[in-house]
Amino acid sequence: MPLLGETVSASPRFEYLFHPRSIAVVGVSTDFSRVGPGRMYVEALLGSGFKGKIYPVGRSGGQVFDLRVYPALKDIPGSVDYVISAIPASETPRLVKDCAAKGVKTVHMFTAGFGEIAAKNGKKLEDEVASLARRSGIRLIGPNCMGIFCPDTGLSFELSLPRRSGSIGFVSQSGGNAIQAVREAQTKNLYFSKIISYGNAADLDECDFLDYLTDDPGTKIITAYIEGFEDGERFKNVIRRAARAKPLVVYKGGTSAGGRRAASSHTGAIAGSEIVWESFLKQVGAVQVYSLDEVLDMAVLFNYLTPPKGKAVGIIGIGGGNSVLAADACAREGLTAPLLPSAIRRRLEAIYSSEAGGSFRNPVDMYFAKFNLAHETVRAVADSPGIDLIIVHMTIGWSPKNDVDLAKKHVELLTGICGEVKKPVVVALRPFGPAKYTDATADAEAALFEAGFPVFFSVASAARAINRYVDYYQRRKRSR
Secondary structure: OOOOOOOOOOHHHHHHHHOOOEEEEEOOOOOOOOOOHHHHHHHHHHHOOOOOEEEEEOOOOOEEOOEEOEOOHHHOOOOOOEEEEOOOHHHHHHHHHHHHHHOOOEEEEOOOOOOOOOOHHHHHHHHHHHHHHHHHOOEEEOOOOOEEEEHHHOEOOOOOOOOOOOOEEEEEOOHHHHHHHHHHHHOOOOOEEEEEEOOOOOOOOHHHHHHHHHHOOOOOEEEEEEOOOOOHHHHHHHHHHHHHHOOEEEEEOOOOHHHHHHHHHHHOOOOOOHHHHHHHHHHHOOEEEOOHHHHHHHHHHHHHOOOOOOOEEEEEEEOHHHHHHHHHHHHHOOOEOOOOOHHHHHHHHHHOOOOOOOEEOOOEEEOHHHHHHHHHHHHHHHOOOOOOEEEEEEEOOOOOOOOHHHHHHHHHHHHOOOOOOOOOEEEEEEOOOOHHHHHHHHHHHHHHHHOOOOEEOOHHHHHHHHHHHHHHHHHHHHHO
């Protein structure tokens, strides 16, 4: 690790972690009646199109997925850059020595049973393995983690993860959160450049990987789930540098007493209080969130939305009650819904002149049968000089007449708006009712994301993310 407070440009140093030429997976069983992590990693690498050589290693030898299983690391005929350890913790010191003899650069330790357990011998074993690796010039990822996901090179820790690469980087102390993030992001048409699940961080830690992503040209947005850290001064410097370079979204686990206990037993992390974290992240310019859903909400905005000038929102949707609740949600989350100028109200009244009902003060309550006038409505509200952005809210399945075909028509009308108005547009798409409407909502969400709209499942979640998003850009502007 660098010295206290030292920040080193990580990109050249750690490029080999994400682009190994060969990988050995140690702890592979040829018994297909048992599901083991070693075979899981081999299958993930093959299915993800890993571009280098894959060497399964298991004591019994044999074959797995048409690949030869080598009894030991030393039996592999070629060089090995990267080793994935899926063997019991007690056997890892011997493995690190074997890796040193083989000239291995990186060892990813999926294996648990180290510093995260209460027994003192777990931490002692972790320190021993880290010391052996350090003396041999080997870098450790983990232990107790899923490792690296890099679609560009086919480096993956699960077969079901997408092969498509994106522009979001994710540093996660939790492997489960890493997998969940990839799966959920895919439904939002979001994809990752690199994900690092780093677990106990016996060697390489959150600072190393955040620093790397700061310099990585393929990463435009940095996200992180962190339970704790060892070097507060170094962490502060790394976070500050990252936030100045790119949007940085941080989800901190272990801020409550119960959470700190769970973090300690999960990854052996030293966590901090919520108040300290809030103050710290605001000071360095990062965006703090409080759930994995909120991490992805921020990624949606940073990926899709042009930064608005301020927090004045025009709210457009169907249903008076929904409009009231939408306005309340925006106000709670720090947005304003100013009264539309009289000229804009008269323009809206002219659009809906033949229909009963409707309110045009802001929120704008569109009459259901006139949703085909969404273009004109959004354009009118966008032309208001006091409006910075627009939220369109709708519910698929809200009315018996609102069948799936009509829902598709509404989405087609909305997708035609993108690029035609001068203000950013966000869509809140509430699911409702039977399964067919849930499916229709998912289809609508996919179509809207494809058209370039940020989509949320509630006005409240949209408003919360927008408030943080605008704050982020306003802080950046003030700091220049």
